[in-house]
Structures are given as structure tokens and as C-alpha cells.
Amino acid sequence: MPTTFSPVYRAASAADVPAIVALVESAYRGESGQRGWTTETHLLDGQRTDAANVEELIARAGSLVLLAERDGVLVGCCHVEQQGDHGYFGMFAVSPELQMAGLGRALLAEAERIAREQWQLAAMRMSVIEQRAELIAWYERRGYRLTGETGAFPYGQPRFGIPRRDDLRFVYMSKPLQEVAA
Incomplete structure (x- = not known):
């Protein structure tokens, strides 16, 4: 279903850390995470992030923790960081109650816009x-490709979670943000 509201975006500050940690944990871990499709509880136990990690991301040079709010309430977040000529996207979370409403797509597009236009x-x-x-397929539908x-x-x-299996690994994905000159 399409989103029925336009989120307000802003950069996170240290005062936002507890709300960010709560949102990320609710989207990926425990019972609340199972309400949304982003849960990792079948792969990992334990925490997804903590206050120290989020504080460090907010304070790091060339780094932005981007928040999406509705009526002053945090409903989504992500981390974008400048790494040479590309951005790195992570810590992406949307409130489980609002998943499948287009908010994640809008938040990802805003992070890409910042990386492309501002940086x-x-x-x-x-x-x-x-x-x-399923998540890899979602990113592929938004133009990302496995590298x-x-x-x-x-x-x-x-601090990254307690694995439930011994075969976990990361794959990397990339999306061009600038038009390539012909």
C-alpha cells in the first residue's frame, strides 16, 4: 500500500540515540520485529545495535544518521557515510507497524539524494x-546489484548479534548514483 504521509527528514543528534536504538531493535529483533518483514530473529539473537555504536556513527566525520519522523515520532532511520567516491548505507530500520507502506523506499531515496546531490x-x-x-531482492528492485x-x-x-547458524556471511551491493557520461 502506498504511504499516506510524507515523512519529515532530519539529521540525528545525541539526544535521539535512545529512540534510534529502540527503533532498530524493534525492527530486527524480538517479538516486535516479527510483525514486520525485516526481522532477523531466524538468523540472530541478541542486539542489533547499542547506544555506543549509534553515538559513534552520529559523531563520526562524513557520517549522517538520517531520521524519518511523522508527527514528531521517529518512524525510520538509516546511516549514510562518505567512503571515498561512494557512500555506504546501513542501519536501515522502519517501524514494524509501517513496513510495506512505502516509507523504507522513500527513506532510501532520500539517503541516495543526499549522497548524490550534497556529497x-x-x-x-x-x-x-x-x-x-527477500531483502536482497527488495534492494535489487531499487537498482542495487550484487558486486x-x-x-x-x-x-x-x-554487539552485532548472536548467530543462530554457522554459515552467515555478507554480500555487497552497489548502485550508481551519478549519470555516466557517454
Whole structure:
């Protein structure tokens, strides 16, 4: 169903950290995450992020934690970071009650717009857990392509979650943001 509202976007501040952590955890972990389609509970237990991680992302140079709000309430967030000539997209979360309403698509488009127009970056990259086929397909419908690169899952580092299986790894995806001159 199409979104029935236009979110208000803004950069996160340190005061937003508790709300960001709560939103990310609700979208990916536990019972609330199972209401939306982004849950990772079949792959991971434990936390998805924590206050220290979010604080560091907000404070880091060349980094933006972008918030989407409706009526002053946080309903979506993502992290975008400048890495050379491309942006890196991560920590993407939409309130489970609002998933499938177009908010995620709109938030991703806003992050891409910032990377393209404000930072003049050539492409956006991201990593996705390989076993998240539905999520990979969602990004592919938005123009992202698998790069063929893979990365190890950080086993033994519970701040990234506690794996339920021993075959997790990341795949990398990329999307051009600038028109290529002919």
C-alpha cells in the first residue's frame, strides 16, 4: 500500500540515540520485529545495535544518521557515510507497524539524494546478510546489484548479534548514483 504521509527528514543528534536504538531493535529483533518483514530473529539473537555504536556513527566525520519522523515520532532511520567516491548505507530500520507502506523506499531515496546531490558521490554500497534473499531482492528492485564480493560475519562479537547458524556471511551491493557520461 502506498504511504499516506510524507515523512519529515532530519539529521540525528545525541539526544535521539535512545529512540534510534529502540527503533532498530524493534525492527530486527524480538517479538516486535516479527510483525514486520525485516526481522532477523531466524538468523540472530541478541542486539542489533547499542547506544555506543549509534553515538559513534552520529559523531563520526562524513557520517549522517538520517531520521524519518511523522508527527514528531521517529518512524525510520538509516546511516549514510562518505567512503571515498561512494557512500555506504546501513542501519536501515522502519517501524514494524509501517513496513510495506512505502516509507523504507522513500527513506532510501532520500539517503541516495543526499549522497548524490550534497556529497556528489558516484555510488552507494551496502552489505546484506547473504541469507536475507527477500531483502536482497527488495534492494535489487531499487537498482542495487550484487558486486560478487563477500565478507565474513563478525562471529564472537555479540554487539552485532548472536548467530543462530554457522554459515552467515555478507554480500555487497552497489548502485550508481551519478549519470555516466557517454
